[in-house]
Amino acid sequence: MIENIKANFTESIQTKIAASEILPEAIEKAAMMMVEALIRGNKILSCGNGGSAGDAQHFSSEMLNRYERDRPSLPAIALSTDTSTLTSIANDYSYDEVFAKQVRALGQPGDILLAISTSGNSRNVIAAMEAALSRDMTIVALTGKDGGEMAGFLSEHDVEIRVPSNRTARIQEVHLLVIHNLCECIDDSLFPADHGDE
């Protein structure tokens, strides 16, 4: 067991090092898309399943409340939080529709969808992306593995941040770091810290 635990730490560290070499430009592009959307008065919707649902909520809470510094609330909605809405859409229609229906109701032109899936193949996340495009939103996709079907949905207006790993857990661990980088870039752009503030 100890050897497995150590191997997991090593694999996670190596995945982060590999990601640090290939992802910074995509993260910067995604952050600038988000900053521009927020300046325009748009908002960010986020979605994902399982651990990625947690990531979607982690991101929205850091927008709505704060990341590391005191600053005004920023508009974001995680689409994985309202169990009445999720269960009724899944019950009456299909689990594939649980995020897409919310995007069609809440999404406005210029909003951003943060779509999170380690495989890139979750049907409900892909349906949310289709709904976002129908609302003239842009997409920031956090993926892994080979990008799955999600990778094929993106245009030059969108950005994919694909973690170089085939293991769901390792991909999720990097997704969280990506989310914290996005928050830091947004705060640095919109609310630069005073010297000596931090």
Ligand SMILES: O=C(CO)[C@@H](O)[C@H](O)[C@H](O)[C@H](O)COP(=O)(O)O
């Ligand atoms: O957290 C984990 C595994 O670490 C799981 O809950 C995982 O998120 C679930 O199996 C998801 O359904 C996987 O979906 P996806 O990342 O392929 O979109």
Ligand SMILES: [Zn+2]
């Ligand atoms: Zn997990």
